[in-house]
Amino acid sequence: MTILDQVLKANHHFVDNLPPEYDDAGDTSKKPNKHLAIFTCMDTRLVDFLEPALGIKRGEAKVIKNAGNSVTGPFEATIRSLIVGIFELDVKEVMIIGHYDCGVAHSSSQGLVNKMLARGISPDAIKMVADEMEAWLDTFHHPWDNVEHVVAKIRSNPLIPLDIPIHGLIFNPKTGEIEVVVNGYQGIMK
Amino acid sequence: MTILDQVLKANHHFVDNLPPEYDDAGDTSKKPNKHLAIFTCMDTRLVDFLEPALGIKRGEAKVIKNAGNSVTGPFEATIRSLIVGIFELDVKEVMIIGHYDCGVAHSSSQGLVNKMLARGISPDAIKMVADEMEAWLDTFHHPWDNVEHVVAKIRSNPLIPLDIPIHGLIFNPKTGEIEVVVNGYQGIMK
Numbered sequence: 260m261t262i263l264d265q266v267l268k269a270n271h272h273f274v275d276n277l278p279p280e281y282d283d284a285g286d287t288s289k290k291p292n293k294h295l296a297i298f299t300c301m302d303t304r305l306v307d308f309l310e311p312a313l314g315i316k317r318g319e320a321k322v323i324k325n326a327g328n329s330v331t332g333p334f335e336a337t338i339r340s341l342i343v344g345i346f347e348l349d350v351k352e353v354m355i356i357g358h359y360d361c362g363v364a365h366s367s368s369q370g371l372v373n374k375m376l377a378r379g380i381s382p383d384a385i386k387m388v389a390d391e392m393e394a395w396l397d398t399f400h401h402p403w404d405n406v407e408h409v410v411a412k413i414r415s416n417p418l419i420p421l422d423i424p425i426h427g428l429i430f431n432p433k434t435g436e437i438e439v440v441v442n443g444y445q446g447i448m449k
Numbered sequence: 450m451t452i453l454d455q456v457l458k459a460n461h462h463f464v465d466n467l468p469p470e471y472d473d474a475g476d477t478s479k480k481p482n483k484h485l486a487i488f489t490c491m492d493t494r495l496v497d498f499l500e501p502a503l504g505i506k507r508g509e510a511k512v513i514k515n516a517g518n519s520v521t522g523p524f525e526a527t528i529r530s531l532i533v534g535i536f537e538l539d540v541k542e543v544m545i546i547g548h549y550d551c552g553v554a555h556s557s558s559q560g561l562v563n564k565m566l567a568r569g570i571s572p573d574a575i576k577m578v579a580d581e582m583e584a585w586l587d588t589f590h591h592p593w594d595n596v597e598h599v600v601a602k603i604r605s606n607p608l609i610p611l612d613i614p615i616h617g618l619i620f621n622p623k624t625g626e627i628e629v630v631v632n633g634y635q636g637i638m639k
Contacts, residue, residue, distance in 0.1 A: 310497055320496060339585065340491050354453075362537060366533060
């Protein structure tokens with residue numbers, strides 16, 4: 260069975276036997292009732308693990324994810340998402356959550372380029388993004404440092420209100436434990 | 450109690466009473482064992498709902514999320530994340546999953562700018578991103594169309610191998626039901 264068919268079959272079964280905790284008659288709001296946005300990594304070990312480990316349930320937080328919870332520009336997708344969350348959907352606090360053993364920290368632009376060329380990707384297309392790839396992958400050395408960096412980038416972005424705390428946390432994908440990297444309440448302008 | 454303290458308290462309790470389904474002795478791989486990457490929306494109604502509705506568990510898929518599962522450039526964060534997934538982490542299929550009643554479809558750049566100005570955000574900082582904000586928010590009219598658009602953008606991106614199926618799906622955030630917008634196997638080059 261294809262993966263698409265597996266997912267559709269699982270979905271039919273789920274919908275036909277909707278677990279009672281999800282049977283809210285459509286009343287869950289799109290505004291997170293904990294007024295929280297979480298920005299974290301796409302890592303597969305965090306799926307169905309990070310949110311329960313934080314005690315976060317459906318309806319409580321916006322969740323944004325990309326490879327390495329990275330921010331590379333002042334209006335890229337994560338910043339845009341936070342802006343919509345803050346100004347339209349009542350988000351009042353932000354948590355940046357990196358994790359130990361992040362794949363991005365183990366990647367290099369040269370290694371990635373070699374794999375892309377080996378798969379037949381156009382060298383000219385790769386050249387068009389080589390500088391951006393280097394700036395992203397070759398500066399990401401440790402998930403802890405990246406959390407500090409991303410918190411600082413978002414904190415200093417003039418599109419983000421100064422009264423929104425930006426917390427930095429790091430997650431252990433084996434044990435589920437969270438540590439505080441940056442307490443966003445410190446120095447907050449209220 | 451602050452939201453940060455709530456999360457830390459919930460986390461201590463979780464770690465001290467680790468549910469048996471998460472007690473894998475750290476053996477879950479960072480490579481998704483269903484070889485799948487999912488790109489979906491940050492919507493709070495999807496948190497702890499979309500993955501179970503698809504039958505996707507920890508360790509099975511990469512999950513990328515932003516506001517409106519939007520792609521705005523040929524090497525922005527989602528494309529970068531997919532590239533790392535495909536070339537470094539053994540991703541073999543991609544699912545773009547929009548959802549009905551998406552907040553981004555109800556937003557406009559002018560409405561967002563007005564809210565930002567009212568909160569005291571610098572008019573000059575807003576001017577720096579006004580064109581990008583328009584190109585993003587004012588062209589997003591319906592989540593179904595956006596899924597078609599994003600599938601086409603990713604399918605035609607020369608950095609994405611042609612043998613990777615790019616599926617398009619749409620999710621009902623009330624019932625949990627999935628519909629197929631684009632079957633990525635059609636026309637796939639194997």
